[in-house]
Each structure stands twice: as structure tokens, then as C-alpha cells.
Amino acid sequence: MSIETSNEPIIDAEEILAGIQAWVGIETPSHLGQEVNKLVDLVESQMEALGAAIERTPGQDDFGDILIARTQWDHPPDTAGILVLSHLDTVHPLGTGQTTLQWRRDEDHVQGPGIYDMKAGAYIAYYAYQHLVRSGGRSRLPVTFFYVPEEEVGSPTSRAAIEAEARKNKYVLVTEPAREGGKCVTGRKGAGRFTVTAHGRQAHSGVRPQDGRSAIHEMARQILAIEALTDHDLGVTTNVGLIRGGTGVNVVPGECVVEVDLRVPTPELAAEYSDKILGLSTYDADVSLVIEGGMNRPPYEKDEGIAALYEHARALAAEIGFELEDMATGGGSDGNFTAALGIPTLDGLGADGHGPHTLDETIYFSSLAPMTKLWVRLFETLE
Numbered sequence: 158m159s160i161e162t163s164n165e166p167i168i169d170a171e172e173i174l175a176g177i178q179a180w181v182g183i184e185t186p187s188h189l190g191q192e193v194n195k196l197v198d199l200v201e202s203q204m205e206a207l208g209a210a211i212e213r214t215p216g217q218d219d220f221g222d223i224l225i226a227r228t229q230w231d232h233p234p235d236t237a238g239i240l241v242l243s244h245l246d247t248v249h250p251l252g253t254g255q256t257t258l259q260w261r262r263d264e265d266h267v268q269g270p271g272i273y274d275m276k277a278g279a280y281i282a283y284y285a286y287q288h289l290v291r292s293g294g295r296s297r298l299p300v301t302f303f304y305v306p307e308e309e310v311g312s313p314t315s316r317a318a319i320e321a322e323a324r325k326n327k328y329v330l331v332t333e334p335a336r337e338g339g340k341c342v343t344g345r346k347g348a349g350r351f352t353v354t355a356h357g358r359q360a361h362s363g364v365r366p367q368d369g370r371s372a373i374h375e376m377a378r379q380i381l382a383i384e385a386l387t388d389h390d391l392g393v394t395t396n397v398g399l400i401r402g403g404t405g406v407n408v409v410p411g412e413c414v415v416e417v418d419l420r421v422p423t424p425e426l427a428a429e430y431s432d433k434i435l436g437l438s439t440y441d442a443d444v445s446l447v448i449e450g451g452m453n454r455p456p457y458e459k460d461e462g463i464a465a466l467y468e469h470a471r472a473l474a475a476e477i478g479f480e481l482e483d484m485a486t487g488g489g490s491d492g493n494f495t496a497a498l499g500i501p502t503l504d505g506l507g508a509d510g511h512g513p514h515t516l517d518e519t520i521y522f523s524s525l526a527p528m529t530k531l532w533v534r535l536f537e538t539l540e
């Protein structure tokens with residue numbers, strides 16, 4: 158399937174899929190920087206071949222490198238332009254593509270590790286740029302492609318660079334997956350991460366149980382208190398997702414640790430609920446609590462600038478022949494960082510599909526050509 162454009166080269170969905178397959182074929186678990194860098198090498202060479210100026214920053218903490226590719230059309234220097242945010246890492250362990258999630262195409266469904274979140278989206282934006290180069294076109298504004306090596310673990314080593322780059326730009330477009338029938342994303346909850354540690358007192362559970370103070374017993378009560386903070390009407394949720402504690406079945410446990418995920422729709426609720434978690438107090442006076450953490454990604458709210466950017470994209474989609482709806486989601490992305498800076502950010506502009514972070518990760522082939530066309534038109538029209 159292809160879509161005719163005003164210029165000669167066509168947007169060829171089979172060619173797009175072949176390019177996506179090459180990117181998916183290089184597996185990129187966030188924590189294996191050397192593996193992520195194999196894909197960074199490929200993307201760098203492909204961007205260089207299109208004439209982009211490359212900046213590559215060595216990875217920190219064993220994560221992969223940060224790759225920036227800037228279009229080199231003759232825009233006046235320091236023109237605020239378009240930042241395209243993509244991440245090259247995936248949540249899937251190395252080898253997933255050879256075993257439990259092999260490349261598979263079945264009619265409109267195509268599967269592979271990270272294909273939906275978000276290699277298809279990242280490739281679509283790249284292909285749209287390639288299309289402009291091939292057809293002798295150009296974007297109205299300079300475009301900067303930013304490839305994040307560790308988004309799936311919260312972008313700890315790239316956040317500052319993302320924010321610095323975003324401040325130089327007028328718009329941010331994020332290649333995270335489209336969802337629920339091709340909807341883009343104009344709002345995301347903020348996400349906080351907390352570690353709660355209970356320190357009790359160890360004792361032999363048979364000989365001197367009365368000397369013990371169980372950290373697990375204390376934590377069991379804390380977990381109920383933390384999860385009771387969930388308020389679906391406010392859009393606030395808490396999840397105790399990890400727990401460890403104790404050293405033996407016949408030992409009163411001296412320590413228990415849980416990790417907590419907090420999701421909030423507004424900065425006010427972020428502050429209020431972070432304080433509630435950080436302010437938890439013990440039930441057993443002989444047990445102490447240490448609580449660390451805070452907000453990781455700030456809430457991303459649909460403000461006027463985001464609404465206007467969305468309306469622009471929606472009108473372009475209508476010209477192309479599809480309806481672009483928008484939605485808010487509880488999942489965070491690097492778009493949270495840029496939207497919180499007040500830079501109009503439109504997210505979820507990748508391929509449509511389903512099953513992110515699962516062994517059923519799937520894109521819909523039929524979404525590739527229309528979404529690529531939308532990217533081309535965004536590049537051609539945003540000013």
C-alpha cells in the first residue's frame with residue numbers, strides 16, 4: 158500500500174516495514190548499552206547518509222549512547238524548530254526475538270520485540286525525513302532527531318539532555334506508539350517512584366520470638382496504607398510492585414523493602430501524594446521506616462499550545478484521509494519532560510498496534526503509510 162504525494166517518490170509501506178525489521182532485528186534491552194549501541198551505529202549511519210549532522214554522546218552508567226541528528230537545510234541559525242523524540246531501547250531481554258517473540262507477519266499484524274514500543278514509530282519519523290530528502294523537499298523548520306538509549310528505565314542519563322534540547326525547539330513530536338485505534342497522546346500522568354524500607358529487629362522465632370520486631374509485619378500494614386491512597390476519581394493510583402524481606406523462615410525478619418509506583422494527573426496532586434508517601438509513619442514504634450524517592454516524570458497536561466498542535470495534526474490527517482483522535486494515558490514517556498517545560502508536545506505518533514511490553518507486541522501494517530504521510534506533512538507545514 159502506498160500514498161501518492163505531490164512529489165515523485167512514493168511512501169512505500171513495504172519499504173518502511175523492511176526498515177523496521179532491520180531495527181527490530183538488533184535487540185536493545187535498556188540495561189545493555191553495548192547492544193543498544195549496535196542500533197545507534199545503524200541509525201547514525203542512516204541519518205548521516207541523508208545529510209544530517211550527527212552528535213553522539215557516550216553513554217553513562219553502562220547505558221547506550223545518546224544520538225542527535227540535525228537536518229542541514231538552510232534554515233537561519235538558531236531557528237527554534239521541531240524536536241523528534243524517540244527511544245531505541247526496549248523492555249525485552251536479549252534473545253527474545255530468537256525465542257518467545259520472533260518476527261512474524263500475519264496479514265495486517267506484524268510482531269517482534271519492541272516493534273510497537275517504539276521501533277516502528279522511530280523508523281516512521283526517520284522515513285518521513287528520508288522521503289523529504291528523496292523528493293527534494295524540506296521542512297519549514299529545522300528538525301532535530303533525538304534518540305534516547307534508556308527511556309524504558311526512566312531516562313536517568315538522558316533527561317537533562319532531552320530538556321536542554323527541547324528548550325531550543327518550538328515543538329516536540331514523540332514517536333511513542335499510537336493507541337486504541339490510532340489515537341495520539343496529548344496528556345500523560347506523572348509518575349513517581351519510592352523505596353520504602355522497614356527496619357525491625359531480628360530474633361530466633363522459636364527461642365526468643367518476644368525479642369523480635371517483624372519488619373514484614375510492619376510492611377504488610379504499610380502496603381495496605383499505600384495502596385489505600387489510590388483514588389480513581391482523582392486519577393491517582395499507587396502500586397506496590399516489588400517486595401523483598403526476611404532471611405529465613407525461622408527468623409523474625411529484621412528488614413523489608415518495597416518499591417512503589419505513583420501516578421498522578423496534575424502537579425498539585427504530584428506534590429500532595431508524594432508528601433503522603435514520604436510522610437508515612439510506623440504502626441509499631443519499635444520499627445523504623447526509611448522512605449526515599451519522588452516524582453520521576455512530571456504530569457503532561459493538554460494546555461493551549463498542545464491543543465493547537467493537535468488540531469493542526471488532526472487537520473493534516475483529515476486531508477490525508479483518516480481521523481486522528483487524541484487521548485490521555487497513565488503511561489509516562491519522555492514527552493512528560495518536554496510538556497512540563499511548556500513546549501507544545503504531541504505524543505503517540507508512532508504505529509498503531511497493541512501489546513506494548515508483552516510477548517504479544519504487535520503493529521498494524523495498515524497504519525504505517527498514513528502515519529508516515531502525517532509525519533511528512535507535519536515537517537512540511539509546522540512553522
Ligand SMILES: [Zn+2]
Binds near residue numbers: 244274275308333
Ligand atoms: Zn516507549
